[in-house]
Amino acid sequence: MENLAYVGGYLRCEGVDLRQIAELAGTPTYLYSQQSIVKRFEAMDRAFAGLPHLVCFALKANSNLAIGRVLAERGAGADIVSGGELYRALKMGIRPDRIIFAGVGKTAREIAEALEAGILLFNVESEGELLALDELAGRLGLGKRAPIALRVNPDVDPQTHPYIATGMKKYKFGIAGEQIPRLYRLAQELPNVEPLGIQMHIGSQLVRIQPIVEAVTKIVRLVEALRADGLALRYIDIGGGLGIAYRDETPEGPARLAAAIGPLIQPTGCTLLLEPGRFIVGNGGGLLTRVLYVKDNGVKKFVIVDAGMNDLIRPSLYDAYHEIRPVRETEARETVDVVGPICESGDFFAHDRPVAAVNPGDLLLIASAGAYGFAMASNYNARPRPAEVLIAGDSVRIVRRRETYEDLIRGEELS
Ligand SMILES: *Cc1c(COP(=O)(O)O)cnc(C)c1O
DSSP states (O other): OOSEEEETTEEEETTEEHHHHHHHHOSSEEEEEHHHHHHHHHHHHHHTTTSOEEEEEEGGGOOOHHHHHHHHTTTOEEEEOSHHHHHHHHHHTOOGGGEEEOOTTOOHHHHHHHHHHTOSEEEEOSHHHHHHHHHHHHHHTOSSOEEEEEEEEOOOOOOSOGGGBOSSTTSSOSEEGGGHHHHHHHHHHSTTEEEEEEEOOOBSOBOOSHHHHHHHHHHHHHHHHHHHTTOOOOEEEOOOOBOOOSSSOOOOOHHHHHHHHHHHHGGGTOEEEEOOSHHHHGGGEEEEEEEEEEEEOSSOEEEEESOOTTTOOHHHHHOOOOOEEESBOOOOEEEEEEEOSSSSTTOEEEEEEEEEOOOTTOEEEEOSOSSSSGGGOOOTTTOOOOEEEEEETTEEEEEEOOOOHHHHHTTOOOO
16 A cells, blocks of 8 residues: 555554544544545556546546545546446536446436436447437437447456456456447447447456457457448547555556557557556555454454454455554564454454554554445445545545444335
8 A cells, every 4th residue: 555654653644643543533434545546547647648548537446526526636537337426426526528437237317317417438338238328319319429339348368356357258248349340330320329439348456467458459450340341439448457566466557558558559549548446546545443352262363343344345255455554563463363343254354364463442454445445335234334534645634424323224214
């Protein structure tokens, strides 16, 4: 995780002592470094400066309004996957003509909302969706055709966790390459859609770029074949997926990616669209939690903290590794399981890991949890979701208050 350092024996993020955050917002609380997020966005934007391009932040990684606003102010677009994310993106101040809409199961309502907002592109994932989009766009009579890209499933192995791989034929995503020419011809014939682009997204947490380069090579070949067929596309959207360091990974970053794919994209004359999520926010966030109990059952030692799998599900869901750092600098290590309070054996943050020796009341930071952390949080076990704070230099502000018990029952009826 970025922008963390011990100063005077206590952990800081940028200029803020993490004890101060616990005092301000309680625990568990997600904290984010604005500087890290901005730096990542700008690194991505700069890497592709040699090509016409647009960086569309994948909101599903972290859709907090304040983070979105920070990115919107710097010209980011958004990659959305639902009507709710469209609503959030517009609240953040992201320009509608910088929003692209992905997902295999868009509903009629969601499509209509995005058409009315005037988004940049619909990434269409099936023939059925193409026909539905044409029909809806015609019925709404907005006086313009729905801008679309077809999502190609390039059938490459992204070499990542199977739950976050997408670009192989055994997964539900995208359209097989063989069907692509026919569907573009269909799109050209339909009166209310306008084929403008082509899209792919092969998976997430890709630490090597080679599978992306392989898929881009296939896409560029398709773009050239379509052009020979009389269809000149304007956008090539390569999705997101760039990996980050959770532990000892050495991910290839945007500069390497740009160097590898720039020469492939440039001759097409297309504008490049990018959809990074994890890369922008993953290493800029962490989950601050307090130790409740330390228990030794004779076989194992457990550190029980006040955050649970409902707050951060990645370890349970993907067996993901998150570094765990003590807020008070500590030399002594103990091999323990770090677990939450939820009634599930899958509720853990670390198994048999040497972590700092701690006592009840001590604070721990579960690091690099800025992506798919709060975004995947739930109210399981009737636990209010945590607060979120945004750090900028020496200042910290609450950008989402902790949920209350009243929040838990909003909308329910007793009889
Ligand atoms: C999830 C997703 C992304 C973002 O993936 P990251 O690995 O977070 O960069 C981008 N595009 C699509 C279509 C997605 O589903």
